[in-house]
Amino acid sequence: MRALVMAGFVSAVMLVSDVASAQDAVARGQQLYAAQKCSMCHQVAGKGNKLSVLDGIGAKLTADQIREWLVDPVAAAKKANSTKKPLMPKTYAKLPPADVDALVVYMQSLK
Numbered sequence: 001m002r003a004l005v006m007a008g009f010v011s012a013v014m015l016v017s018d019v020a021s022a023q024d025a026v027a028r029g030q031q032l033y034a035a036q037k038c039s040m041c042h043q044v045a046g047k048g049n050k051l052s053v054l055d056g057i058g059a060k061l062t063a064d065q066i067r068e069w070l071v072d073p074v075a076a077a078k079k080a081n082s083t084k085k086p087l088m089p090k091t092y093a094k095l096p097p098a099d100v101d102a103l104v105v106y107m108q109s110l111k
C-alpha cells in the first residue's frame, strides 16, 4: 500500500516537473531566438523581418524539419525548394545541442 502511494506521488511529481521543464524549454528557446538574432530574418507575432514569417511554424514543420533548418540550412532549403536569401547562418550547427533543442521546442510552440 505504502509503495503504491509512493509510486503515485512520484509519478505526480514527475508529471509536474515535465510540464515545468517544457515551459522552461520554450522560455529558453525564446531567449536564444533573441540572443541569436533570428529576428534579423524572421518575423514572429508581427516583430522582426518579413523575409520569413514563423507564426504557425510549429503546425507546418515537424521537430526534425525545424532541427534541420538549424543544423543544416543548405539541405533544408534544398528540400523546401527555398530560394530566399540571405540563407540561415550555418553557425547554429555549432550551438550546444541543448540550445538547438530549446530553439526547436520554441518553434514548435508557435502553432
Ligand code: HEC
Binding pocket: 032, 033, 036, 037, 038, 039, 040, 041, 042, 051, 052, 053, 054, 057, 061, 066, 069, 077, 080, 082, 083, 084, 085, 086, 087, 088, 089, 092, 103, 107
Ligand atoms: C540571415 C538570415 C536568417 C537568420 C539570421 C535566421 N534565418 Fe531561419 N531562415 C532564413 C531563410 C532565408 C529561410 C527560408 C525561408 C523560406 O524559404 O520561406 C529560413 C527558414 C527557417 C525556418 C523554416 C521556415 C519555413 O517557413 O519553413 C525555420 C524554422 C527557421 N528559419 C528558424 C530560424 C531560427 C530559430 C533562427 C535563429 C536561431 C533563424 N532561423 C535565423 C534566414 C535566416
